[in-house]
Amino acid sequence: MATVAVIDYGMGNLHSISKALKSVSPDSDVVISADRDTILSADHIVFPGVGAIRDCMSAIKAKGLDETIKQASKNKPILAICIGMQALLEHSDENGGVECLGLIPGNVIKFPSNSTDDQNNKLKIPHMGWNNVNYLYKNPLFNGISQNERFYFVHSYHASKVENKYINATSEYPETFPSALKWNNILAVQFHPEKSHGAGLQLLKNFLNWDGKS
């Protein structure tokens, strides 16, 4: 039986993601775990996250999960979600500045306050709700997902200064920011596939069918 490990570093709500994974792959064994061996022996790894980066990073380090994630990043298909995606970059401006895992070069910055849309309405922060995801190239992870499909976002910080070769998809609020990064066996998304209805479930399904190579 294929196993999926959802990394548990004691933050936030892991039930939504586990339920969504179970729903797209009833035959998989979905385990929520902080145990190194359990995570490294899984076929697929999900690195979720909600909340603030400082607490996330300290919890990850306190449990020794930084080493586990780095180890897994060498060969296992990994899906990082929201703060999980931000944690893979080098540095976040949140909480006065926090060093992250640095698996993908780039930073995390806040959406500018006082932005407006083209009708001059104030853009609220957090960026919360359903926004378009524009993939820059197609890969198996976006199989069956339309260009500019809407996914559910909730975040105040976003990836920045990431080289183009890592960027799989972008979104706009109002400026363009990377909403999905892909590098080798890692897919990192700023939106929440587990809360993004059919398109989100399709992406999770694609991830579970992915060998991390294509």
Place this chain on the structure above:
Amino acid sequence: MGLAKRIIPCLDVDNGRVVKGVQFVDIRDAGDPVEIARRYDREGADEITFLDITATSDNRETMAHVVEQVAGEVFIPLTVGGGIRELADISRMLKAGADKVGINSAAIFNPEFVKEAADRFGSQCIVVAIDAKCVSANGKPKRWEIFTHGGRKETGIDAIEWAKKMVSHGAGEILLTSMDRDGTKIGFDLELTSAISDAVDVPVIASGGVGTLDHLVDGVTKGKADAVLAASIFHFAEYTIGEAKQHMQDHGIEVRL
């Protein structure tokens, strides 16, 4: 292209049953929140809000079971409000599968509670629900204050100041209900909604008074709401969520169709 305005159906739940009558032809059990949530999900709801209207401790347990069932098969954001008084209440609802909780009177009794909740669980899951009523005399500049107990009890707190304070305490979103308009079907209090939306940086959900699809449009275009919440127009199947979204799109509003 860009962020869509959200339509959020709200279910008032009492002891595990949806209170307001629901008249869907394809629903066998019209009072079952799980079945109704499933239908709203199919129709394209952007989120679903459950409001526990009696919120006794037994009821909260029942509510957690409802959320758990819905979360197992409906993969859009779920919010639970009503009777959220302690961190343990939030924790229980998040564990059941809720993504956000609505805090109302507990914030008024103890504003620090919002701060503690946002610190512990993150602002993204803390919605502060504000029930406001106009208190200014006719002809005077408009002023709104916070009311509790379904609009019966005044607090003397200015609604705009309160919204700002709640955001500074970590609220990630404001659910704003006009107690003057709630249940009237004459439309949102647009002045109140735009005043609050202008005053805070976080998204504002307009609630109270929706009777037609034009009201939803006005809530966004005139009230500057980021999301609109309605109960009865959807419960009584006057309109489907799909129709509401199409109507908003026809009026130039970005929606997820």
